Amino acid sequence: MGDRFRLHPLARAWLDAEDLDRMPAVAATGSSWDAFVVDKMCLDGVVDVGGVMVDRALFAQRWACVPDRCAPRPGRGRWRSCCADAVVGLTAAEKERLARHGAAVERIGGCRVQLDASGAFVAQVEDRCAFARIDGAGAIRCALRRVAADLHLDRSLLQPIACRVFPLVLFALGPETVVVTVLNRRNHRRLGACAPTRYPCLADATLPLLCEAMAADLDWLFGAGFAAALRRRARRSR
Numbered sequence: 001m002g003d004r005f006r007l008h009p010l011a012r013a014w015l016d017a018e019d020l021d022r023m024p025a026v027a028a029t030g031s032s033w034d035a036f037v038v039d040k041m042c043l044d045g046v047v048d049v050g051g052v053m054v055d056r057a058l059f060a061q062r063w064a065c066v067p068d069r070c071a072p073r074p075g076r077g078r079w080r081s082c083c084a085d086a087v088v089g090l091t092a093a094e095k096e097r098l099a100r101h102g103a104a105v106e107r108i109g110g111c112r113v114q115l116d117a118s119g120a121f122v123a124q125v126e127d128r129c130a131f132a133r134i135d136g137a138g139a140i141r142c143a144l145r146r147v148a149a150d151l152h153l154d155r156s157l158l159q160p161i162a163c164r165v166f167p168l169v170l171f172a173l174g175p176e177t178v179v180v181t182v183l184n185r186r187n188h189r190r191l192g193a194c195a196p197t198r199y200p201c202l203a204d205a206t207l208p209l210l211c212e213a214m215a216a217d218l219d220w221l222f223g224a225g226f227a228a229a230l231r232r233r234a235r236r237s238r
């Protein structure tokens, strides 16, 4: 019997949280998604990779974080950025973790933990997420990554899970099963997200395959070896 993979407990708690006003691009909900998954399954569009239901669209998707191309600035043109143009919903647990490390976020990251007026989303400041910084080279960077690294914390104890999984989309099919797909031209409207052609990280055919570029996060999400299992399955599907 091959490897079995399970969603990381932090990600499972995030996906199951009832208080999350979801960032539409990453956590799918609702009956239209049930229909999407059933359609996919009937058309053999979803395959089982060690207990995780994977949309075949993931196999061919190209992706890499290219923060020098999407930062808000004159001349950015049509490009959009997850850190500037998507609003990030937080669970109560995520808010509590951010509040607990608020002093370190200020000291190391140079920004305050700020929520929007509803208290459900990370605040937007100067047309971008309150934790987004533009570095000396004009690239947009997440201050929370640096804070987590300095504190030797699992990144997801500070950075919202929604940010870590972008551009993946997770869908809970019952208490045990997770379907994972990727923001693409067939589902972006259903997600209420910009078309993938607006994100430079998704629109460039010369970028590496997502299952290679995102291997560390895929392994964090589903357990060590998941990214390799995905690549093997992708090769068999060609």
Ligand code: SF4
Pocket: 082, 083, 084, 088, 122, 129, 130, 131, 132, 133, 141, 142, 143, 144, 159, 160, 163
């Ligand atoms: S929390 Fe970090 S990764 Fe998430 S949108 Fe803000 S800057 Fe980007």
